[in-house]
Amino acid sequence: MxxxxxxxxxxxxxxxxxxxxxxxxxxxxxxxxxxxxxxxxxxxxxxxxxxxxxxxxxxxxxxxxPDRSRNGIGLGMVAPTIMAIGTKEQQEKYLRPLYTCEEIWCQLFSEPGAGSDLAAVATKAVLSGDTWTVDGQKVWTSGAHHAKRAILVARTDIEVPKHAGMTYFLVDMEDPGIEVRPLRQITGEAEFNEVFLNGVKIPDADRVGETGEGWKVATTTLNNERVAIGSGADREAGHIGVLAEKWRKYPAIRSEAAYHELMHWWIEAEVTRLTGERLRQQLEVGQPGPEGSAMKLAFATQAQAITGLAIELDPDHGLLYDDWTMHRPDSTDFLGRDVGFRYLRAKGNSLEGGSSEILRNVVAERVLGLPAEQRLDKGIPFKDVPR
Incomplete structure (x- = not known):
């Protein structure tokens, strides 16, 4: 059939x-x-x-x-979140143009004062009638310069603990109150942005989940993001595939020591891929859990180690960089144009999608069951949290 x-x-x-x-x-x-x-x-x-x-x-x-390099956030994060928690009207309105990539999506989560601690967001949303007005600033927003829509987490109640006072929205990036500014990276490109929201209007129909349940909805999104970032569908996908192909093609770069290191990371990448397959199968009965943090952590570690090994095997090319011109790419390119780009771009993998330090805490506490870190702001109203 x-x-x-x-x-x-x-x-x-x-x-x-x-x-x-x-x-x-x-x-x-x-x-x-x-x-x-x-x-x-x-x-x-x-x-x-x-x-x-x-x-x-x-x-x-x-x-x-679908062009996942341009609309990875929409396809990998927004679609499963809307399908799991969104209203029927939201599903009917947004899923089809998202899939065809007629509408590109970005993610308005991190803030200058709330990066690793997403629950500390201070961007404010106030409801009047059936319309929310949003004011604040977001940062590290991939692809905001060509996005039609965005997912947003904002503060809607300061009288309750920080995790309880957040709400999740779908935003029209063409609202006149939105300003997008580029953030130049170590690669010379500006695929990230800072986004300023000044009196942005959002109809209540574009709220996802109940008011005050933004943390729950955002967690669903982030778990999907970390599985999407951390997994490759095919064997030798990503950085390890690029390096393995070069190894086979150029015998001059081979040595016994390099062979052992390459095989070590090949095995690590394959274990991560198979783990990703298992996590994706969990989607059949629900959403991926905190194990996705381990996937993303493994991806970042491997990307940086493998690109470092690639430079060691080809140091002459590794010291070259083909284009330092400031420009704003249409898509996020993890693999890049050459070994120098890949090495520099991989440095950001330990920050985007959740910093490696925070992900280690998630794995320790929510996967391994180790004691949680002491949190002095737990259980107190957001308005009383020192900032």
Whole structure:
């Protein structure tokens, strides 16, 4: 039945003659976007494992895929959050243009005073009638310069403890009260931004979850993000694949010591990939749990070690950098143009998506069951927390 549905899609919408947007829209309508999603929302209510079959059949026919490099936040974080917690109206309004990448999404979570501690956000949202007014500042926002929409966590109650006074929203990035400024990175690029919100209006219909339950919704989003960042679908995906290919191609870089180190990180990457497969299977019965933090932590550690090894094996090229021109890329490129770019870009992996230090705390407390760190601000109203 599933293969027949794929064949019917290809027969009606020939990838060679229709635009990528039209094909992806038809794929969504056929329930072949995320087959584990319910019917009518891009899926068929089937086990998630069938997504791989669909992807393989469509790839063989040369069909386009959604541009995950430009809309990774929308596809990997927003879609599963809206599907799990959003209203029927939100699912009907946002999932299809998100999947076709007609609407690019960004994430307005971190703030200058609330990076690693997301629950310390101070951006304020006030309700009047059926409209929220938002004022504040966000930072480290990937892709905000080309985003149509955003997910936002804001403070809606200062009289309760910090985790209880947050609410989660969907935001129109074209609101006149939003200003986006670039943040230049060590690579010379500015894929990150700081975002200023001044009197931004959000209809209450774009609130996700109940008022005051923003922490719960944001946790769902972040768990999906960390699985998405930390996992590669194929063997030798990502940095280890680039280095392994170079190893095979250039015998001059080989040595016994380098071989042992390369194999060490190849095994680590493969273990992480298989762990990611197991976590993705958990989506069939719910959302990924705190184990996703271990995935993202492993990804950051491996990316930095593997790109460091790549420079050691090819030091002449590692010292070169092909383009330091300030520009704002359309997508996040982990693999980059050359070994020098990959090495520099990997430095950010231990910060984005949750800093490695905080993720170690999450793994220790919520996965291993170790005693929690002492928190002096626990249980007191946000207004009384020292800032």
């Amino acid at each position: 599933l293969r027949q549905r794929v064949d019917e899609l290809l027969a009606t919408y020939d990838p060679a003659t229709v635009s990528a947007t039209e094909f992806l829209g038809a794929r969504f309508d056929a329930g072949l976007a995320w087959v584990h999603f319910p019917e009518g929302h891009g899926g068929l209510g089937l086990p998630q494992e069938y997504n791989e079959d669909v992807a393989n059949w469509l790839a063989e026919a040369g069909a386009p895929e």
